[in-house]
Structures are given as structure tokens and as C-alpha cells.
Amino acid sequence: MSCIALAAFAAMFFRWMLKQHEHSWGSLEDWGHAYVMPFLAGYLVWLKRADIAAERVRPFWPGMVPFLLGLMSYLFFIVGVPNHMLQGCAMVLTLLGLALMVTGPGIFRHLFLPILFLLFAITISEQIMIKVTFQLQLIASKGAWLMLNIVGGLFGFLVDLEGNTLTVAGAKLNVAEACSGMRMVVAFYALAAAVGVMGCRHWWQRIALLLLAAPVAIFMNVVRVTVLGLLSLKDPNLAAGDAHMMIGTLLLVPSLALFLAVVWTLNRLVEDDAATGGSVA
Secondary structure, three states, rough: HHHHHHHHHHHOHHHHHHHHHHHHHHHHHHHHHHHOOHHHHHHHHOOOOOHHHOOOOOOOOHHHHHHHHHHHHHHHHHHOOHHHHHHHHHHHHHHHHHHHHOOHHHHHHHHHHHHHHHHOOOOOOOOOHHHHHHHHHHHHHHHHHHHHHHHHHHHOEEEEOOOOEEEOEEEEEEHHHHHHOOHHHHHHHHHHHHHHHHHOOOOHHHHHHHHHHHHHHHHHHHHHHHHHHHHHHHHHHHHHHHHHHHHHHHHHHHHHHHHHHHHHHHOOOOOOHHHHHHHOO
């Protein structure tokens, strides 16, 4: 029954999956991570394999409510108000309802978070992207302007900001949409969710990681734009084209290290609390 249900689900949403592939493949630098999300969700399920095997599979018919609601929402966002992002959300809701209906509450509680994790594989609507990206561009340009002014005061060069364009000792650096950091924010939220499920034992830690994901990503993007501004002093070509992309990719390493340091700190706080509690007792 489960195999038949999954086959029917895949057939129902094949159109959306094909469109999602076109979106992701056409903009790999922004949405390439969407290809990884289903594998991470599967890995999260695999981690819970022992708990899942210990539960008994039993149909749970109230699960038909979110299942049918997801299907109706999906059709509405195709025919009524076409929206790829909301179609994807409806697909995840349908999958949640299907899992609950087929496997029962016992197994579903282990599948809930991995299925919800698939939301990170959905491309965000263009209307939302335009508004959010513009604000992130302003933050990146102003933050980099502040950092470059500090460095410029030490090494004797001037930095000017006009709109989203930085002028560093006469060399212009345009903080375009690609430098807004939106891709880093989305990737960090996905990373925070995965690390929160796999590496944190308490819900408050997971919530803290999700709350910190955006500030860490935005801060590291400001650092990235600042580094590009400094490199433009030596060679303006380093702030554009393939060099720009390569430098941005390399700076993901310290970004990841900073984020993992946050995870380590949160886990150490729990250990310290436990140790303190033991000594008092």
C-alpha cells in the first residue's frame, strides 16, 4: 500500500518537480542546494530507522484531512492563483497527510521533521525575493562601507557609498542582487534545520539555531563584500566574474566554521548546566 501511495504521489506532483528542476538548474548558484534537500531529509529518516522499526504500521484515517487539504490547495495554486512556491508548500502538506494516514501517529512523529525539511527545497516566489533581496543589498553595502571605512582609516584610502555602489579608492564595486546574501541566508536556514535535528538535543537549541541563522549569514555576507572591496584595490577584476564567484565560495568555509562554533557553544551550555546540576545535588 505504501509503495502504491508513493507512486501516486510522485505522479500527482511530477509536473511541479519538473518545474522545480528547471528553476534550480537555471540558477544553480542560488538554488542548487534544492537538489541536496531530499537526500538530507532521507538521511534524517535513516537516523531514526531504529525508532521507526520499533513502531507498528497502522492506517490513521484522520490523516486524510491534511492529505485532501494539500491536494485541494495544490490544484487551487495551479488553476486559481498560479504560484510555484505555494504549490510546493501544498505538496509538502499532502506528503505529511499521506505519511500520517498510511503509517499512523507512532511512525509519523519520526517522519514529521524530515518531511517538513523539504520546504527548503522550494524556490521562493519572485515577489518575495525582490523585496527581501533589496533590503539585504542595503545591509550588505552599508555594512561593508562601515568595515571598509575602518580599514581605510588605518591604511589611508577613502570609501564612498552611493546607493548600492561602493567606491573604494576610486575603484567601483556594485553590490548587486548576487551579492545580497539571499542564497547564504536560505542555505544557512537549511543548515540550521539539519544541524538542529541531528546535533542538538533540546528544542530551545534548535529554535536558537534558526534564530541565529540569518544574522550569521548576513554578517558573513558583509564580510564577503568587504573582502571583495579590499581585493578591488589590487585588481578591480577580482570583484567580478569567475573570481568574484570563487572568492564568495571560499568564504563559505569561515561562515560554516562560525556557525558550527555557535552549535558547539549551545551544546556546551547544556553540558555546563548538567555538570552544575550534578555538583549541587
